[in-house]
Amino acid sequence: MKKIVIITCSSFTAIVLLFALFSTFNMVPELSKSIVLQLFTMAVSISVLMFFGEKLSDKLVVSSMAVDALIRVLICYLVVFVEGCLFGMFPFGWKAIAYISPILIPGFVITYAIGYFTIVDCANEINKNINQKK
Numbered sequence: 001m002k003k004i005v006i007i008t009c010s011s012f013t014a015i016v017l018l019f020a021l022f023s024t025f026n027m028v029p030e031l032s033k034s035i036v037l038q039l040f041t042m043a044v045s046i047s048v049l050m051f052f053g054e055k056l057s058d059k060l061v062v063s064s065m066a067v068d069a070l071i072r073v074l075i076c077y078l079v080v081f082v083e084g085c086l087f088g089m090f091p092f093g094w095k096a097i098a099y100i101s102p103i104l105i106p107g108f109v110i111t112y113a114i115g116y117f118t119i120v121d122c123a124n125e126i127n128k129n130i131n132q133k134k
Contacts, residue, residue, distance in 0.1 A: 004047045006118055011111040012043040018103045028103070038087045045079045069112060076108050 016039060022028045029035065053071055080100050085092045090099050 003115070004051050007047040007050060007111060007115055008043045010114040011046060011107060012040055014107040014110040015039050015043065015103060018107055022103060035089070038083070038089065042080055042083050045083060046076055049075045049079060072112065073105075073108055076104055080104055 016031070016036065019028055019035070019039065020031055023030050050072055053075055057068060057071060077097070077100070081096055084090050084096065084100065090096045
């Protein structure tokens with residue numbers, strides 16, 4: 001649960017900030033209440049699917065960081081594409097992929113880095129506690 005909250009909060013913050021930045025250059029629509037709620041829904045959906053994707057990759061014994069990142073970025077594209085089309089943020093079609101990429105890729109990198117460093121920090125804390133008990 002903690003991981004879902006961390007991913008949701010970090011991805012939502014990154015995407016809203018990137019969306020605000022791009023909206024100043026008229027590359028995306030102005031932020032509105034409905035767009036913010038749609039972005040939050042996307043962030044929650046992505047977090048939940050990543051949680052289940054992680055469980056699936058554990059069963060498949062996928063240990064490559066590149067494969068893990070690829071699975072996660074595909075989940076992001078899938079959710080943003082499907083929900084974005086359903087919400088009417090952009091029309092259904094290949095152009096939507098180009099439309100969402102300038103925001104999705106930096107948002108993904110930021111979120112992936114935060115998640116990675118959080119996991120490393122937790123692992124270091126666990127190792128520290130184990131070494132203190134010896």
